[in-house]
Amino acid sequence: MTFSVAATATAATAAAMATIVPPPAPTATRTHESRAAEPVTGRCAGCSARSKGLCGALTTGDLPDLSAASRPLDLLSATPVVMEGEEATAVFTVMSGMLKLYKTLPDGRQQITGFATAGDVIGLAVGTGYAYTAETVTASTVCRMSRTALHRLMERHPAVQGRLLAMTSVELSAAQDQILLLGCKTAMERVSSFLLALSRRSRPLADGTPSVFLPMPKVDIGAYLGLRPETLSRVLRKLEEAGAITRLSNDRIRIENPAALEATA
Amino acid sequence: MTFSVAATATAATAAAMATIVPPPAPTATRTHESRAAEPVTGRCAGCSARSKGLCGALTTGDLPDLSAASRPLDLLSATPVVMEGEEATAVFTVMSGMLKLYKTLPDGRQQITGFATAGDVIGLAVGTGYAYTAETVTASTVCRMSRTALHRLMERHPAVQGRLLAMTSVELSAAQDQILLLGCKTAMERVSSFLLALSRRSRPLADGTPSVFLPMPKVDIGAYLGLRPETLSRVLRKLEEAGAITRLSNDRIRIENPAALEATA
DNA sequence: CCGTCCGGTTGATCCAGATCAGGGCGGGTC
DNA sequence: GACCCGCCCTGATCTGGATCAACCGGACGG
Structure with missing residues (x-):
């Protein structure tokens, strides 16, 4: 069955x-x-x-x-x-x-x-x-x-x-969340939601600030969020300029201000 | 559990x-x-x-x-x-x-x-x-x-x-299809896919041509497909002009050419 | 060492679909 | 009947994100 x-x-x-x-x-x-x-x-x-x-x-x-x-x-x-x-x-x-x-x-x-x-x-x-x-x-x-x-x-x-x-x-619940994200949210909201969701599932840095590990290429993150890699890059820059995140390396982002991400997500 | x-x-x-x-x-x-x-x-x-x-x-x-x-x-x-x-x-x-x-x-x-x-x-x-x-x-x-x-x-x-x-x-499989629809497809493709999916689940008319019943308001169909009702209306008009569908009434559409819908979906 | 390639970033431009605005119509109430 | 109210359609305009193009830097292989 x-x-x-x-x-x-x-x-x-x-x-x-x-x-x-x-x-x-x-x-x-x-x-x-x-x-x-x-x-x-x-x-x-x-x-x-x-x-x-x-x-x-x-x-x-x-x-x-x-x-x-x-x-x-x-x-x-x-x-x-x-x-x-x-x-x-x-x-x-x-x-x-x-x-x-x-x-x-x-x-x-x-x-x-x-x-x-x-x-x-x-x-x-x-x-x-x-x-x-x-x-x-x-x-x-x-x-x-x-x-x-x-x-x-x-x-x-x-x-x-x-x-x-x-x-x-x-998984079904997660898929419905993704439907909400793709159907309603702006690029900024999608990226913020994505970073927050990842940060909730990963361990914080040694100093306690949350961080996320992004081993996949940017084009794949875009393909997940319904965005082009160029758009993703621009949104991440805006988030960094706003002080919400810091790009530690190409595959590691530190969440400086979870509340700011919540607000835009 | x-x-x-x-x-x-x-x-x-x-x-x-x-x-x-x-x-x-x-x-x-x-x-x-x-x-x-x-x-x-x-x-x-x-x-x-x-x-x-x-x-x-x-x-x-x-x-x-x-x-x-x-x-x-x-x-x-x-x-x-x-x-x-x-x-x-x-x-x-x-x-x-x-x-x-x-x-x-x-x-x-x-x-x-x-x-x-x-x-x-x-x-x-x-x-x-x-x-x-x-x-x-x-x-x-x-x-x-x-x-x-x-x-x-x-x-x-x-x-x-x-x-x-x-x-x-x-349901999970259907949700993933919807993710594909919302993340990748154009307005025309979304509407075509939607009509085809509905027609597969509903009985054809007396003369054998497939049809779909849409009791919900257009704004709801739009909210399902990630589109505004204005866009939905325009796409339906294009499909009708192309001979793919006929609007029998406000809540009933006849599928004239399933192959044409398949092609645009 | 120098090319080449690939992923990422940035800037310029374009366009699909959103938004704004107006009008028609059918069903409801008084 | 007259009026109102949702819903739908259509046209005009706007815009967020896509697309196009160029550049950069690190990883590779020669």
């Missing part, structure tokens, strides 16, 4: 997929499995995403089930993990790094629907095909689980289905 | 809510329960939404559970059913009519996130508060179920949770 049509158990791994799809950038996109030699029961126990995502719904005693069903993968940046429209054969839990999820129009325009970080699950599909393309923006580690294994896990552990429902509901 | 924080069982009915909240329009917004005198076991059996929404997950034998947990309400148009931010005490299944779901910014700008019709469930909340306001756009009948009753139903009938997950996943 859950994700409708039962997945066919084709054995294509993400590693194979990554080598099959044409590399979008001239930089190397090789992939390699890792840690395959470790004892199966121990792998998940030491996982940094152990308490997050689907895995958090399971108790320690269930770890063998989990380890048997999943397989970690180390991926370089700019590596596609799932492709929009392709048959959805597996789901992936992000263990580290960051991925962008996007949809593409026939003429090539792209809309990024979200960024996935540690604990997020990607590849859940309603029908047979993936709803979006997912691609690493930094080197990342993800954990692959086939659709059939996920279904088996849900049958054996009903809490997994509950967790899946909770995660999907949170 | 599912929708996180357990709902407190305050007994405020939607009928009470509708009279408590200030009526947004000078037109009457009275509400009244109906069919309360019918036999409890029989009510759901004859429901037009019996096979849809959450109820479709239950077999005929489970109908007494359903009838005991839910209560139908007849609502006039422009009646609020749930209010964004208010404590989420119940969910509602739409039996007939149409509602608009929207979010509001502090300065009053509104973004409609969706329209709900027969079979749709509204009021599912991630935290304690409703994520959006829901208001009838036509006279409607909805079926109220308290959050606690929903939780009890899910415990007794696991299939309900599976159905809920499937419905939430479909």
Whole structure:
């Protein structure tokens, strides 16, 4: 029932997929499995995403089930993990790094629907095909689980289905917030909302001031906010001139005045 | 787990809510329960939404559970059913009519996130508060179920949770399509996509040509598509001049050339 | 070391859609 | 009947952000 049509158990791994799809950038996109030699029961126990995502719904005693069903993968940046429209054969839990999820129009325009970080699950599909393309923006580690294994896990552990429902509901709520942002807000409001949302999810600097880490290129942030990179650049300059933020480096911004951001968001 | 924080069982009915909240329009917004005198076991059996929404997950034998947990309400148009931010005490299944779901910014700008019709469930909340306001756009009948009753139903009938997950996943996918629409598409593309999506969900006319029914005011369609009503009007005129559609009446449009709409969507 | 490339920034200009303004029409009330 | 009020349509004008173009600086490979 859950994700409708039962997945066919084709054995294509993400590693194979990554080598099959044409590399979008001239930089190397090789992939390699890792840690395959470790004892199966121990792998998940030491996982940094152990308490997050689907895995958090399971108790320690269930770890063998989990380890048997999943397989970690180390991926370089700019590596596609799932492709929009392709048959959805597996789901992936992000263990580290960051991925962008996007949809593409026939003429090539792209809309990024979200960024996935540690604990997020990607590849859940309603029908047979993936709803979006997912691609690493930094080197990342993800954990692959086939659709059939996920279904088996849900049958054996009903809490997994509950967790899946909770995660999907949170995602739906976030998507509706993004609809509000794209449908109503000005460029300044979009950027302010984005920075605030990120700052709430990240740790402050050593001195206590909040900051955000932006490993993705500016064009991707723009594609998420419905803005061109030029517009994003101009808005960030205005925010810096207003004293609301400081650009520490290309990928790090310090929030000087959260209240000012709230006011413009 | 599912929708996180357990709902407190305050007994405020939607009928009470509708009279408590200030009526947004000078037109009457009275509400009244109906069919309360019918036999409890029989009510759901004859429901037009019996096979849809959450109820479709239950077999005929489970109908007494359903009838005991839910209560139908007849609502006039422009009646609020749930209010964004208010404590989420119940969910509602739409039996007939149409509602608009929207979010509001502090300065009053509104973004409609969706329209709900027969079979749709509204009021599912991630935290304690409703994520959006829901208001009838036509006279409607909805079926109220308290959050606690929903939780009890899910415990007794696991299939309900599976159905809920499937419905939430479909909604998430639709929300991501809307993000793509709002982030990338032009006014013409938005309207074409909207008409096509509606036509796929509605029955064609007697002569077989597809048509769509638009009972909501144009300003609401605009608020859904991120457009002003003036822009919507101009785009519809262009589509009509191009021979893609015909406006049969203010709330009914015939799709003359679906392929032309596909091309511009 | 010097090109080249790519991401980011800035300035100049353009345009899709917002905003402003006016008018028509149909349904309601008195 | 006359009046009012929403809703819709249309035209004129304005503007926020897109587009076009140029430049800068760091990362790379030779």
